[in-house]
Amino acid sequence: MKVDIYNQKNEKSGTIDLVERIFKVKFNPTLIHQALLAQIANQRSPLAHTKGRGEVSGGGKKPWRQKGTGRARHGSIRSPIWKGGGVTFGPSKERVFAKKINKKMNRLAIFSVLSKKAEDGDLKIFEKFEFDVKKAKTATMVKFLNNLFGVKKSVLLVSSLKNNINKAVSNIKNVDAICSQSLNVHDLLKYKNIIFEKEAISEMEKHYK
Numbered sequence: 001m002k003v004d005i006y007n008q009k010n011e012k013s014g015t016i017d018l019v020e021r022i023f024k025v026k027f028n029p030t031l032i033h034q035a036l037l038a039q040i041a042n043q044r045s046p047l048a049h050t051k052g053r054g055e056v057s058g059g060g061k062k063p064w065r066q067k068g069t070g071r072a073r074h075g076s077i078r079s080p081i082w083k084g085g086g087v088t089f090g091p092s093k094e095r096v097f098a099k100k101i102n103k104k105m106n107r108l109a110i111f112s113v114l115s116k117k118a119e120d121g122d123l124k125i126f127e128k129f130e131f132d133v134k135k136a137k138t139a140t141m142v143k144f145l146n147n148l149f150g151v152k153k154s155v156l157l158v159s160s161l162k163n164n165i166n167k168a169v170s171n172i173k174n175v176d177a178i179c180s181q182s183l184n185v186h187d188l189l190k191y192k193n194i195i196f197e198k199e200a201i202s203e204m205e206k207h208y209k
Helices: 029-043 103-120 137-149 185-190 198-207
Strands: 002-006 012-017 123-126 155-159 175-179 193-197
Touching (some): 029 103, 103 185, 155 185, 155 198, 175 185
Parallel strands (some): 123 193, 155 193
């Protein structure tokens, strides 16, 4: 599967053969949805937490003697039926939201999204991301992306492991950057356009052997 390669001026500079097992996979929305739910669930951490009777303070002593007072027997003021006592069946920080997904299924979901992007023309490959690290790197990146996609851009840049461009895009709205070995379904779906660095393609192919 041959695809054009572009230079920094957005001019064609050559072609590259993409591996069909990654970029020509049948679109599988059910599998993609399953992988996306698993990723979101695994990133979720429980915040809401109520204290049970074993966590609230006080209640070391029995409130009153067992018999002879005419009142109901109680063993602790930490009981859920007492004001200030523990909460029954409340949300707990120990709750686990994680979902399991098989490694091969997750990879196939990533390949399915990449194949769909390539089919729809939303995937582009550049020779190299060369931006001035010392001078106005963010401004240079904005100008570069505006020339490609206009002001209303939604772009994910996939760079090689040696080329870290995260800081250059961190302040740009609707733009993000990840390395070749950090591909995931969520980021690939979140952004309309995917731009790969040429070296990132070969790194990804080796990573997903």
